[in-house]
Amino acid sequence: MVTVSDYCRERFGEKAYRLSLDGGFTCPNRDGTVDTHGCIFCSAGGSGDFAAQRRTDIAEQLEEAKKRVRPKYSGHSFIAYFQAFTNTYTPADRLRELFFEAIKAEDIVCISIATRPDCLGDEVLALLAEINAIKPVWVELGLQTANDTTAEYIRRGYRTEVYDSAVKKLNAIGVHVVTHIILYLPGEARADMLLRPCAMP
Numbered sequence: 631m632v633t634v635s636d637y638c639r640e641r642f643g644e645k646a647y648r649l650s651l652d653g654g655f656t657c658p659n660r661d662g663t664v665d666t667h668g669c670i671f672c673s674a675g676g677s678g679d680f681a682a683q684r685r686t687d688i689a690e691q692l693e694e695a696k697k698r699v700r701p702k703y704s705g706h707s708f709i710a711y712f713q714a715f716t717n718t719y720t721p722a723d724r725l726r727e728l729f730f731e732a733i734k735a736e737d738i739v740c741i742s743i744a745t746r747p748d749c750l751g752d753e754v755l756a757l758l759a760e761i762n763a764i765k766p767v768w769v770e771l772g773l774q775t776a777n778d779t780t781a782e783y784i785r786r787g788y789r790t791e792v793y794d795s796a797v798k799k800l801n802a803i804g805v806h807v808v809t810h811i812i813l814y815l816p817g818e819a820r821a822d823m824l825l826r827p828c829a830m831p
């Protein structure tokens with residue numbers, strides 16, 4: 631089995647450490663565009679509770695995060711991880727500023743962007759493709775479950791086919807997809823987690 635650490639060692643020459651960032655976003659599942667309540671497991675910080683303070687700029691957040699991980703990591707490869715809320719839910723011009731700021735430093739070897747599959751419009755995809763030509767881009771999608779009944783229960787706010795479509799588009803521009811899932815959500819059995827064709831390009 632290849633782990634993410636194995637992958638990073640092969641790709642970046644050493645283990646890479648994620649630095650969690652807060653780009654000051656909100657989420658359509660919280661601001662009323664899709665819903666106002668959010669996913670039932672989401673925290674007040676938009677599931678980005680390890681991210682740095684949103685009041686500081688991205689360069690500052692990265693430096694603070696590096697200082698925090700120094701006691702446990704002596705390497706020089708970091709992943710800028712936009713973690714809190716929905717990190718493509720703002721106009722592409724603003725995303726451009728934030729993402730280009732994040733990849734500026736030489737020791738940032740990759741940028742990882744957590745978002746919803748219903749927040750990947752054409753302009754955002756074009757921007758991700760542009761950045762991916764400079765440094766690797768990962769997009770982290772909060773699928774949680776492929777069962778639409780469970781998805782309604784957890785108030786995910788989009789159908790699974792939206793995830794499938796987003797994965798195809800991201801694969802088409804060469805961006806790696808990381809999928810977040812939660813196993814054994816209420817009412818789910820092993821079969822719910824296995825009996826689904828994978829989203830393939």
Ligand code: SF4
Pocket residue numbers: 657658659660667668669671672673676677714715716746772
């Ligand atoms: S999509 Fe993410 S940020 Fe939005 S409510 Fe769900 S977990 Fe929270």
